[in-house]
Amino acid sequence: MIKLNAGIIVIGNEILSGRTKDTNSNFIANKLIKNGIKLEKITVIPDNEKIIIDTVRDFHKYYKYVFTTGGIGPTHDDITSESISKAFKKKYSYHPQAYKILKDYYPKNEFNKGRKKMAKMPEGSELIINPLTIAPGYIIKNVYVLPGVPMIMKKMFNLLLKNLDKGKPKKTLTIRTNIYESVMALELSRIQKKNKKCAIGSYPYFNYLKRKGGVNIVISSWELENLNNIRDQIKKMIKLLGGKSFLVYK
Amino acid sequence: MIKLNAGIIVIGNEILSGRTKDTNSNFIANKLIKNGIKLEKITVIPDNEKIIIDTVRDFHKYYKYVFTTGGIGPTHDDITSESISKAFKKKYSYHPQAYKILKDYYPKNEFNKGRKKMAKMPEGSELIINPLTIAPGYIIKNVYVLPGVPMIMKKMFNLLLKNLDKGKPKKTLTIRTNIYESVMALELSRIQKKNKKCAIGSYPYFNYLKRKGGVNIVISSWELENLNNIRDQIKKMIKLLGGKSFLVYK
Incomplete structure (x- = not known):
């Protein structure tokens, strides 16, 4: 029997500075236990490449499912995707389907560099659809990469949950x-x-x-x-x- | 210059099950940044001896200040103090002053085993006074051990904060x-x-x-x-x- 366990990595300076309260991990925790998946650790780390790489590699080894939140937006401080690419030694590049979704969504002359950035992820990722604000999350190996904005994260989590292996609820x-x-x-x-x-x-x-x-x-x-x-x-x-x-x- | 950084270890199954929302780490985060101390990591772990030992040893090495919350009450599931004693290879024994505080507080025939347990901690600890419900927290090396109940934790944190080295607020x-x-x-x-x-x-x-x-x-x-x-x-x-x-x- 495969052990149905999980870990959450919350990525964001705004949590560590106290500016923002992390409500995502409590939401995920409640969903997991009801679906027979044992959450074993939550860690909050800063937007720091080395720390993201080390933490993702570590969690990847120990848990069947790893969820990250935060750091996948269009701005310079969104470094989660590039860091996870490095963690798994994957090329950080445009995902064709993500690129198309974003390109079709924005008016032609408004598909700028920042917006294109949201289509960049580790090569070989599988998309997690974002029904609210278009820019997708993704799955690479056993890591599920989600945005930090709670409203969007929750919608996407509910979608990906359908495809997880489930156990008997606790x-x-x-x-x-x-x-x-x-x-x-x-x-x-x-x-x-x-x-x-x-x-x-x-x-x-x-x-x-x-x-x-x-x-x-x-x-x-x-x-x-x-x-x-x-x-x-x-x-x-x-x-x-x-x-x-x-x-x-x- | 000593680096003024910190880490928080939240100990408690009730957080990982989603039953309880951790509000303590956000409170501590806000206090630290205002006092020039950089919070670098928050980790939520279960009431599990081995995991507590490993995490405390790890944080002890990397951060000037380590704060733990949870698991220092009178019941069987409160294993933080015994685990931290093991982490630092200290005897887990009655702290004379803590024992006296609790003994003086409870009526003679009501100072039972559970209540005595709250006086047990790693040998050589320094007490953190609890102005609300008597049972103290403590400091061992660079680790500040606090209860999980937010109202009590906050009062005690405000007291210990006075004695921390402070930097320029961010x-x-x-x-x-x-x-x-x-x-x-x-x-x-x-x-x-x-x-x-x-x-x-x-x-x-x-x-x-x-x-x-x-x-x-x-x-x-x-x-x-x-x-x-x-x-x-x-x-x-x-x-x-x-x-x-x-x-x-x-």
């Missing part, structure tokens, strides 16, 4: 309780030890205004057919500790 | 224009080539409802005393291309 279930994490830690750890085929995560919440808090306990598993048995053990624990539990399905 | 200035990126790409690239001491970033925006878009051009520099000269060159270019420009100071 089963997941959340129990929200008003008991504090530190009160239940020991008991929860015992339940985890008895149920090794699932992961039990514990995420405290606190409403400072209401001065009330508690924990979201997340049970998740790639293997189990249902989580009812573990859910019941946790509900029982909460009851014994004098708390309330609320189920939040996801 | 000068930055945004010009918003109604001209499309692909129209100005060539001219903008010429301006960038003439001004190598600054970085010129170009970030398209598009309001789909209004069917209007344009670009935010961000000029930034660690070196230059002011950006007025470059600002004027860009405004001139926009005017020549028939567009409007609006300055957005940051």
Whole structure:
């Protein structure tokens, strides 16, 4: 069985400077888990050729699917495509179909150098169609190269998702309780030890205004057919500790 | 001159599953740039001992400051502190001061194993005080270990920030224009080539409802005393291309 895992490389100075919030990786993360693909790493790196090359080579080795966002526009600071060409020792050149799509879209005297640049990519790439603003993304080896603008990225991701190998979605279930994490830690750890085929995560919440808090306990598993048995053990624990539990399905 | 750079390691399955949006790294990014510290990488990894060890060792070598968020609570899935102890071959043991803070805080018969666990960290760590929920973070070598809950993390980051070496804040200035990126790409690239001491970033925006878009051009520099000269060159270019420009100071 091929391991269905993935990594995301977010390329952009604007994320590292704090100017822009990366919302793309959360979007992709949610899509992947629902399609049985395990996201194992997200990395945010600057628009720097050497760093892009090293990171792409690294991710290419470790993950079945690699998604990059950012740096494929028409301006001088868009260096993702040239860098990925170098990472895979491919010629950085016009993709005939991409060139045609862009040429047909722009009025003849407005198909300038910047716009032509958006047709340049590693030789041998397969296009990812952009239904919104024309300029395509592409696939080279196991790397899916997407733009950074969230609205466009999301449309394109939904299109490429259709062609990915998919696994069984990860089963997941959340129990929200008003008991504090530190009160239940020991008991929860015992339940985890008895149920090794699932992961039990514990995420405290606190409403400072209401001065009330508690924990979201997340049970998740790639293997189990249902989580009812573990859910019941946790509900029982909460009851014994004098708390309330609320189920939040996801 | 020591290079004032930094890396962030976000530790948590809940980010990779898409359940939780990481807002901590954007907060830290904004603080760092204003204090003259260059953020060079953000990585999101799972609660996995080997991956935490490898990533911490790696970041420890490359960055002056490393910040980790997540995985230092009382439950079984909080494995950050034990993993970082192993990364640096330090004993994972009770920090006397942290133990005392927690012991004094909880009623005697409620200072249970989970709560004691929050006093365990790599031997030789220096505490980062938690003014909100008591359980401290800590510093070991150049690694600043913080909790994942944003409200708590932010309070603690503001405290530790006081003790970091600081540089000159990065000068930055945004010009918003109604001209499309692909129209100005060539001219903008010429301006960038003439001004190598600054970085010129170009970030398209598009309001789909209004069917209007344009670009935010961000000029930034660690070196230059002011950006007025470059600002004027860009405004001139926009005017020549028939567009409007609006300055957005940051």
